[in-house]
Structure formats: structure tokens, C-alpha cells
Amino acid sequence: MIVVQGLTKRYGPRTAVDGISFTVRPGQVTGFVGPNGAGKSTTMRMIMGLDRPTSGTAKVNGRAYAQHTSPLTQVGALLEAKAIHPGRTARDHLRALAATHHVPARRVDEVLEMTGLTSVARKRAGRFSLGMGQRLGIATALLGDPRTVILDEPVNGLDPEGVLWVRNLARHLAGEGRTVFLSSHLMSEVALTADHVVVIGAGRILADAPVADVVAGASRGLVEVRTPDAVRLAPALVAAGAQVSDDGTGLLAVTGLDAPAIGAVAARERAVLHALTPQVSTLEEAYLALTADAVEYRTTPVLEGAAR
């Protein structure tokens, strides 16, 4: 379990993380998403005791990272730009770490196996591809068999098979009752992997909810209705309490009534329906709506720029 309370990080005049609070619970995968520069890595680094908060606290399994006597068994992390000595083999890297953290040597072979690195365990890490390096970073995070796992952009540089592997691994770890907290830029990936999502923008929490709720919140209950009887149906829907916009071609955009209620009004009016389609938004759309005002480097649309 990770509990973050009033966490703030300032770099000079710049506030990277602005008084955020959230809890990451065990037994599920929690996604951590936000635009570039939103504060994801800074937050994860503070949870891992690598950056000192300006104020506030970040606790893993009840204590700050530095207060754990055996932190590797409590929390394992894959953080961006993890330094691994390029001249060392994967096995030697893991063995050295195991030896200094009282982790049994057999665990090294277990994590090499889990991450699919057994066949390249004697290869120097400097010769690893980006994907293999990511796998070694994940093997390192899992070395202490930790109850909490933090993965910063774990699918970066992975091919589709690797992406699927990370997704299954994250779900498997959560299924074992562990706390899994992973950041990603890929909303589609988070939608497939995570149960819960924390959205951060410009250092502040924009949403902290089950993935399904975030998606439902963004869909605004819009239903598209295609009908040759729009002229009759539209006022009947308005009379029943809906807001209706009619594009003049027989396509009505309806909010305020769900599809069964619209169908009932249509039946009463004897209006023919060619389509009755609730518009389901994706997590990607929900995310874009939430973060629209919190993008650090906004791109100016070309047409808008040209019109000035």
C-alpha cells in the first residue's frame, strides 16, 4: 500500500508536485497517467526516497522508504534511466544487489526466469537492447519479492509481445495481492492493464477513481439517434426532458435520456429508428478532457496559427 499525503516538490520557483494526496491499494493495478512534465516521475522518486519532498509525506506499507529496515522486500521499483553498469552481466548485477540486501542467491535465477532473461543472463548489460534493459530493470524491482511494485513507464521500448508480457505480469502481481503502481503515457495500455487510475496534470491530481468511472464520467451520456422522422421525434424527446441537437440529416445527438428511454419515446411517437447508439468514450478521451488545461507544452493548431 502506498499513501501519499500533501506531497509537494519545488525546484526553485517551479512547483513540480503541488500538495497531492492519494492511496494506492493492494490487490489491484493502479495506473498513474498525465502529460509530459506532470510530475509522475518526481512523485515516484519521492515515494522511493530518491527525492526529498519540500513538504508532505509518502509512505509505503506504513513507513517512509528510508525507515524500512529491509526496503527491497517492501517495495521494488523500475524508475526511468536506471543506471546499470554496462560491463556487468545481468546475473552479476542481480547477484551483487541480492548479496548486499540479504536476498537469497536462488531468487536471482527466479527473477531471471520470470522476466525471460535466463538465456542472456551472462551477457553484458551494456549490450542489451532497450527492451532487454527494461526487463532487467523489472527483474531488479522484483528481486526482493516486494509487496509493493512501482514501475515508471514499464512498456517504454518494448515490442508488442513485451507490452503484453508487462500487462500480464502486472495483473499477475496484483492477483497475488501485491500493490502495483505503474505510470504510462499510453492511455489505451492503462485501460487494458489498470483497475484504478490516478490522473495528474501540472503537479495536481485531476482524477483518482476506478478506470470504469473515469470513462463513464467523460461520456456525458450522449446517445446518437438516426431516424427519418427527426422532425417529429426531436420535439417529443425534448418534451420528455432530453437535450437534442439535430444536424438536419436525420442524425440527432441526445443527452438527458438513455437509449431505452429514447426507444420508448420513439415507439410512442411511431418514429422509425435506423440507429440508437450510446456513445462510449475511451479512457484516452477521458484523459484528454481531464488534462486539456494541464499540458505543459501545448501545441498550437496549425490552422489557428495561420489565421493570426
Ligand SMILES: Nc1ncnc2c1ncn2[C@@H]1O[C@H](COP(=O)(O)OP(=O)(O)OP(=O)(O)O)[C@@H](O)[C@H]1O
Ligand atoms: N531535477 C530537477 N530540477 C528541476 N526541475 C525538475 C527536476 N526534475 C523534474 N523537474 C521538473 O518538474 C516537473 C515534473 O517533472 P516529472 O519528470 O516528474 O514529470 P513526468 O510527469 O514524469 O513527465 P514525463 O512523462 O515527461 O516523464 C517538470 O516541469 C520538470 O521539468
